[in-house]
Amino acid sequence: MTYAKPLPNVDDDSRPQWEGFKQRRFLLFRCKTCGTWYWPKSFCRKHDNEPFFGNLEWAEATGRGKVFAFNIHRMAFHPGFANDIPYVYALIELDEGPLFGTNIVGCAPEDVQVGMPVEVTYEDITPEWTLPKFKPARAV
Amino acid sequence: MGKPRYAIVGLGMVTGPYPEGITARAAEAEAGRQAIADAGLRRGDIDGAVQLRRTAGGGERTPWADAFTRMLGVPAKFFFTVGRGGALAGLGIGTALGFLELGIAKYVLIAGGVEDWKSSRRTKEQGYRGMVHSEKAGYWGKPFGDLRAPSHHSFLAARHMYEYGTTSRQLGMIAVQQRAWACLNPRAKMYGRPITIEDHQSSPYVVEPYHLLDICLVSDGAVAFVLTTAERARDLAKKPVWVMGLGTGEVAESLWWDKQNYTHLAVKSAKEAAFAQAGIGVTDIDVAQLYDCFTGEVLFQLEDYGWAKKGEGGPFAEAGHIGPGGDIPVNTSGGLLSAYHYGDLTGLSEAVMQLRGGAGERQVKGAEVALVTGHGGELISPGMCSIHTSLVLGV
Numbered sequence: 001m002t003y004a005k006p007l008p009n010v011d012d013d014s015r016p017q018w019e020g021f022k023q024r025r026f027l028l029f030r031c032k033t034c035g036t037w038y039w040p041k042s043f044c045r046k047h048d049n050e051p052f053f054g055n056l057e058w059a060e061a062t063g064r065g066k067v068f069a070f071n072i073h074r075m076a077f078h079p080g081f082a083n084d085i086p087y088v089y090a091l092i093e094l095d096e097g098p099l100f101g102t103n104i105v106g107c108a109p110e111d112v113q114v115g116m117p118v119e120v121t122y123e124d125i126t127p128e129w130t131l132p133k134f135k136p137a138r139a140v
Numbered sequence: 141m142g143k144p145r146y147a148i149v150g151l152g153m154v155t156g157p158y159p160e161g162i163t164a165r166a167a168e169a170e171a172g173r174q175a176i177a178d179a180g181l182r183r184g185d186i187d188g189a190v191q192l193r194r195t196a197g198g199g200e201r202t203p204w205a206d207a208f209t210r211m212l213g214v215p216a217k218f219f220f221t222v223g224r225g226g227a228l229a230g231l232g233i234g235t236a237l238g239f240l241e242l243g244i245a246k247y248v249l250i251a252g253g254v255e256d257w258k259s260s261r262r263t264k265e266q267g268y269r270g271m272v273h274s275e276k277a278g279y280w281g282k283p284f285g286d287l288r289a290p291s292h293h294s295f296l297a298a299r300h301m302y303e304y305g306t307t308s309r310q311l312g313m314i315a316v317q318q319r320a321w322a323c324l325n326p327r328a329k330m331y332g333r334p335i336t337i338e339d340h341q342s343s344p345y346v347v348e349p350y351h352l353l354d355i356c357l358v359s360d361g362a363v364a365f366v367l368t369t370a371e372r373a374r375d376l377a378k379k380p381v382w383v384m385g386l387g388t389g390e391v392a393e394s395l396w397w398d399k400q401n402y403t404h405l406a407v408k409s410a411k412e413a414a415f416a417q418a419g420i421g422v423t424d425i426d427v428a429q430l431y432d433c434f435t436g437e438v439l440f441q442l443e444d445y446g447w448a449k450k451g452e453g454g455p456f457a458e459a460g461h462i463g464p465g466g467d468i469p470v471n472t473s474g475g476l477l478s479a480y481h482y483g484d485l486t487g488l489s490e491a492v493m494q495l496r497g498g499a500g501e502r503q504v505k506g507a508e509v510a511l512v513t514g515h516g517g518e519l520i521s522p523g524m525c526s527i528h529t530s531l532v533l534g535v
Contacts, residue, residue, distance in 0.1 A: 005282075005283060005285075006282035006283055006287075007283060008282075008283050009279050009280075009282060014280075040280075045395065068299070068402075069295040069298045069299040069302065069402060070295075070298060071290075071291070071294040071295060071298055071347045071348055071349065071350075072345070072347065072348040073285055073291065073347050073348075074344070074345040074346065074347065074348060075269060075344075075345075075346050075347070076269070077268060077269045077270050077285075077287040077288045077291070078267075078268060078285075078287050079266070079267035079268065081285050081287070082267075084285065086348075087285055089281070089284055089285055089286055089291055089292075089347075091295055091402075101280060101281050101284065101286060101292070102284050103284050103285065114302045125283070129283075131283055131284065133284075
């Protein structure tokens, strides 16, 4: 059966991160000089940079965070999502700082709350693509 | 206040839905024809043209980039497209001023048209909802179902609700008051269809916390206007509407995930520049055309411009300041929510009509200073609508 939803729209700036998802690695862009984390890929804002991100790298992050804001989609804008509604789309405030947009799965939409601890979970949608979604976090 | 150096001297407007066979390109050309005639000019006078087009914020739509100038037959010496999401008129004016200043052009025709209603009818038959379904290169959220503007704009309302206790009813009162304006505007889509707060509350959730009635329309139509220098403006058919101030702000002034970006629009820099040039404060504004893709954006701007304190926009809107008879009339055409969605050209056309005193039943008495704001252009999904433009017009 063909996959009926839009696939990731990837370019060379985001490709390494998508390769990481496939290997169950949650990569963010990190400054090697001062340790600040970025997503999406950026020059470091805290000091001067080496040419073409020489002082930054994709590095494995915790894949943990808290719900910063969320909504509940109750209509399907695209026919591929008709069986998914209602679904939650959220901004996750990652432990490393950046906000990350993804779905919250593994609980009812009504149970999602701002501030709720969440962690990454991976969904292989095709042989080529893996989506990083978030679910309520287990206790650490 | 400095002496204004530029003015809008002609306005043309086509409102949809289009009859069979009319394109956005043709509507731009027709609105342009009207604007030139309105100014008392002839086609041969137009020596520059700018097309306004939503780019980042509304998806990439180039199929009508063919020149409306060719269709209209104006001898423009330059023609190109600008726009960022719904920030159109402010950026178009900002761009055209350079050509007037350098003496390259004397009269610049600026126009923007859409055929979103027509397109949305077509894509609805294929099972899609909302505007024409288009992919955006490098766009993050589509695999997760971040598919249309409410998918990410609703984060703003959600976060404001969380931080300040703002309620859906308070947002709904913005929609109700704008609908009351629309009911005074015979060209508005929702003319003759008043709503109550109960109608808002019982309208279905599209993307919670947004109900259907928190969300703007999709429209067919076009707006065009002629911009010229102050000395030329005085000799034309209509009373000039002066460009008193223009400013811009970008969310990317700070890190895009800075928390303030979820309870503020990028108003601060835009407002400071525009108000300083115009020599005005917020209390000098007689009529405000605030970009209203959703009710939340109006609420944020009521606070960001200073009509209400940060966090108190909800009670302010609920108390009824912004509708007919209110002390700060907002979106007097009905706006994007209830009249027609041409980006900030909806607000620009309405501001010109109000300042000329020709807004009919909805005329705000003695309107001399108008604010028009523009908004749009996501950085990335989760999308922050990045730009904000402030345009102060006056007579």
